[in-house]
Amino acid sequence: AQSVTQLGSHVSVSEGALVLLRCNYSSSVPPYLFWYVQYPNQGLQLLLKYTSAATLVKGINGFEAEFKKSETSFHLTKPSAHMSDAAEYFCAAPKRGGGADGLTFGKGTHLIIQP
Amino acid sequence: KAGVTQTPRYLIKTRGQQVTLSCSPISGHRSVSWYQQTPGQGLQFLFEYFSETQRNKGNFPGRFSGRQFSNSRSEMNVSTLELGDSALYLCASSPRDGRETQYFGPGTRLLVL
Numbered sequence: 572a573q574s575v576t577q578l579g580s581h582v583s584v585s586e587g588a589l590v591l592l593r594c595n596y597s598s599s600v601p602p603y604l605f606w607y608v609q610y611p612n613q614g615l616q617l618l619l620k621y622t623s624a625a626t627l628v629k630g631i632n633g634f635e636a637e638f639k640k641s642e643t644s645f646h647l648t649k650p651s652a653h654m655s656d657a658a659e660y661f662c663a664a665p666k667r668g669g670g671a672d673g674l675t676f677g678k679g680t681h682l683i684i685q686p
Numbered sequence: 687k688a689g690v691t692q693t694p695r696y697l698i699k700t701r702g703q704q705v706t707l708s709c710s711p712i713s714g715h716r717s718v719s720w721y722q723q724t725p726g727q728g729l730q731f732l733f734e735y736f737s738e739t740q741r742n743k744g745n746f747p748g749r750f751s752g753r754q755f756s757n758s759r760s761e762m763n764v765s766t767l768e769l770g771d772s773a774l775y776l777c778a779s780s781p782r783d784g785r786e787t788q789y790f791g792p793g794t795r796l797l798v799l
Contacts, residue, residue: 586773603786603787604788607790611794613777613792613793614690614692614776614790614791614793615778615790616754617787617788617789620787634733639712661729666731673719673721673731673733673742673744674719674788675731676728676729677728677731678728679728679729
């Protein structure tokens, strides 16, 4: 079964600095990969989605992610952090290759923006 | 289009009681999935419904159940509540199945005392 690992439960960057949040998937190439963001006391909002059409995926709020099969990675980046980016970020993939049995999520990375 | 809505937003119950949570998906979406989010276990898949049928279920005890109505609205029920059931319960909808992009509601925060 597919699993997703996010390295670093907390990441702290200065405002204006590069944001890099790491995500690795475990098994065969999944049909989709997602990054979601969760602000306090809210649900999850989709940032971007990989569908195999392109390895570099652009999302909302200036975020992008690159799919690298050789590294089984799908890291999320943003060139310049804003204070409003402070939130919890989750990487996710379909649980199995076939069958509609939901998404499996990483443990999440809490992004802290230092002024 | 209106987003996914969940009611109630907050709920306090005591051990042994039961609770029903409601979710209205985005109009036209036929798949509804439920997730439990806790600080210790993170986000865990509960179950997914499509056309009033449960298609998949996560690794949760039988106390957790759900259903979907003909208008795609869904409810989940937890019977004989335990302290460990305190969590944020998230509902998500997608057009066809749970492997696609899921759109999440704001969640229902359940506190069991």
